[in-house]
Amino acid sequence: MRILLVEDTEGLGEAVGAQITEDGHAVDWVQSLRFAQNSLRTTTYDLILLDLMLPDGHGLDFLKTIRASGNSTPVIILTARDQVSDRINGLNAGADDYLIKPFDLSELSARVAAVARRYRGNPNPLIRVGNLEVDLHDHRIQRNGQPVELTAREWALFEGFLQRPGILLSRQQLEDRLYAFGAEIESNTIEVYISRLRKKLGRDAIVTVRGMGYRLETDET
């Protein structure tokens, strides 16, 4: 998700931004309504986190303005504990939720996730590797825009590579990933699956390091 954070307090802004980033979202942090306005013009956001007391005006006026202009991006208001009236007015003005300062960061995550879910934006982080685009949660892969179907085992192996892109993985490590601990594998199963992955993902997607193991190619051509 792409999130616009409007908050003029340095410390809070940083903390919130860090948390959201860690949750896998992209954050633009602005410290005034003027800049917020500007960001909205150039970018489409999935969510706005809006402080109310800002140097160049009140957040609620901002909210009403953008709603009046037809923007329906979900908004979560950040408000002080005792400003009950603000919260009510906020909901009336078209906010979707609010957080009472000081709030727990995990609560922030939960609210953001909840709004995300409610609005069914694009909640899954996409990973880009070479010419592949991977949705880790949905197990979906696109290669040059074309969907690629992997079987369960193929995915399990590929996921192992994704967790350490560009890092050398030994045969043993890969086997441990596919099979329960102590798995005794006699044949060349890993090689076979590497082969199958290459056929589906591209010949150069996985690099053989002779005598050592395999490595996911991360670079562009």
Next chain:
Amino acid sequence: MRILLVEDTEGLGEAVGAQITEDGHAVDWVQSLRFAQNSLRTTTYDLILLDLMLPDGHGLDFLKTIRASGNSTPVIILTARDQVSDRINGLNAGADDYLIKPFDLSELSARVAAVARRYRGNPNPLIRVGNLEVDLHDHRIQRNGQPVELTAREWALFEGFLQRPGILLSRQQLEDRLYAFGAEIESNTIEVYISRLRKKLGRDAIVTVRGMGYRLETDET
């Protein structure tokens, strides 16, 4: 509006009831799930205010039950501050909003008004998925212009997909949606319902991800 209040704490129940009455709504106040169940059988409500910790069970189980039986009345959950997981599960189970105790009464009014507005001003939120057109509120579906009839459980399952179109849902998630917590399902009920949905909605509407779960297909081809 006619509102069902499910809350076992005397003081809170009275206060909430009084506030809502003052706002011009009709309130039925019950203090257990058993009575709530009963009220639902005899009356149609516009909104349910649902406490979670009740003498004869957990509110979320109640919510799942009525959703599975085809009831789509908006629900606002009343929950304690620290039950973050309850709130998230609540939204997953089909709640529309939640209030964190202790809450201000004027805040309650605002939320109730917001839900009312959402369901009145937006009478027919139509969702389009593939060649299906779904009226979430009325539980009506048209496939290529032809109406499709779903049973309660079929709908409950389908609604789960609609909330996250295109997202992978595990069997477990789908079961959690249909059955009260702890309901161990031994057989392949989910598969059977998937099969029925496919028969009614089209073979390609739901995609199987072997070993992982199912996904609502959103793209046309």
Next chain:
DNA sequence: CAGGACCTGACAGCAGCCTGAAAAGTCAAG
């Protein structure tokens, strides 16, 4: 150039999924 490491097409067996049908449950009407 010999030997080892790696690659890949083919295939039997089977896990996971699908679905028709029967049994069990629900509910409203009489």
Next chain:
DNA sequence: CTTGACTTTTCAGGCTGCTGTCAGGTCCTG
């Protein structure tokens, strides 16, 4: 309470295509 229509759940058989194995080949390295 009984009946009948309908929905939900279970069960079992059938089928698809995934999995692990092998064999014969290619490619690297010393």
